[in-house]
Amino acid sequence: MTNPSPDSIIDALSIDCLIFGFKNGRLDILLIKHGEGISEGRWALPGGWITYGESVDEAANRLLKSLTGINNIYMEQLKAFGEPNRYPTKRVVTIAYYALVNEENYSLIPGFTASDAQWFNIHEVPDLPYDHNSILKYGFQQLKHYVRHEPVGFNLLPQKFTLLQLQELYEAILETRLDKSNFRRKLAKMKLLKKSDEKQKDVSHRAAELYQFDKRVYVTLKRNGIDFEL
Amino acid sequence: MTNPSPDSIIDALSIDCLIFGFKNGRLDILLIKHGEGISEGRWALPGGWITYGESVDEAANRLLKSLTGINNIYMEQLKAFGEPNRYPTKRVVTIAYYALVNEENYSLIPGFTASDAQWFNIHEVPDLPYDHNSILKYGFQQLKHYVRHEPVGFNLLPQKFTLLQLQELYEAILETRLDKSNFRRKLAKMKLLKKSDEKQKDVSHRAAELYQFDKRVYVTLKRNGIDFEL
């Protein structure tokens, strides 16, 4: 980085969040309805302006919380999008974040400049303002890569979950079917899962064991990367 | 993204480039010496301010060219760094890019605000201004992940190269030794390489076949990702 020069500023830097939600074997994306401004009434990715004194990560978390009520989730940076005309009235570069969550763990509370917040099926997304549709497309594509090489997606299930739930998550993201038996074998080899002492309840078939993640193994895999070809 | 508000601006958005260079089995990083400004005389990552009318990608390429003379290389976004105090005099968020090149294909021509430009061994990097040392550390770590899952690094060798050269590249990045025979087997399976009609010359031992990349396979692998555990 070199020195400031008078012609160097841009108008603003924003954040946009891609929050992928998982529920009943389906993958959703979280959108908010703009309650004011030039795109009032339209659905868009939750996001907003970065302010002084907060890091980019902090801005992402603050905005997500104030717009949707979702707090304390781990988001990772996806990419910065900076085409000169991506925003209509001025020059705005946006930094996109993404995360995967279990929808059932969060209730949506629209706030700040959002008049509504809702989950949309990943395949039934409305027309979004700016370049949000292409950001979403890019993010979904990256997600497919990530799940194969990082233990991502392991924080979006309930605390305790069945192996089938985990498999359905992978099937939803990768948009493919997987062999149950082979999927289990791969997981076992990774040693990432621990049996809990509980079993599934209130199902009309044999109850499955509930599993949990082994935090220590998780951290190691996060650092070194995994190879989870399916 | 929501609407503009008066307290939303940051001071500036910059670009920093991590250009990894490969030469004779060693991995280097490209640095420039600041010729003016608050860190005059110090070595730093090539970078500068994004201006109106250019995309973020375009800014990265323009800056790299004007500072170091390196033109027309493919850089990818690494990450945005935005701690509030990373820059001393004002609030600056920077977007880091990275690339891998063959040093011998480029001659360094310092220009613009750079008084010098040079390759530094990745393990002998001086103290850099701002958070450049930690950006470099992060980038090097990511690079190790990337080479195992993308056909990255396949554009930083000469047009035609021997299999040993390719292996040495991977060894330099991953900081490990690899088995020659098994490395070849993995490559063969990928079908990414084509034999050229030439052989190595002027070496004091049996000459090796020179190989080239198969462009069509390369594009496919780039899109779908590869699994190149070594």
Next chain:
DNA sequence: TTTACTTATAGTCGAAATGACCATATATTG
């Protein structure tokens, strides 16, 4: 003109992993 040395290239082999199946267990519902 041997011989030593260097790198290239191909092959071996037991162990491990993979993918496509099949079998049995355990629960609920009619």
Next chain:
DNA sequence: CAATATATGGTCATTTCGACTATAAGTAAA
């Protein structure tokens, strides 16, 4: 108790892996 869910574990031929050995082809030194 039969039908039907899902759970869970096993089989097996094929492929891949990792560590290693063997031979080939060239230069340089003796």
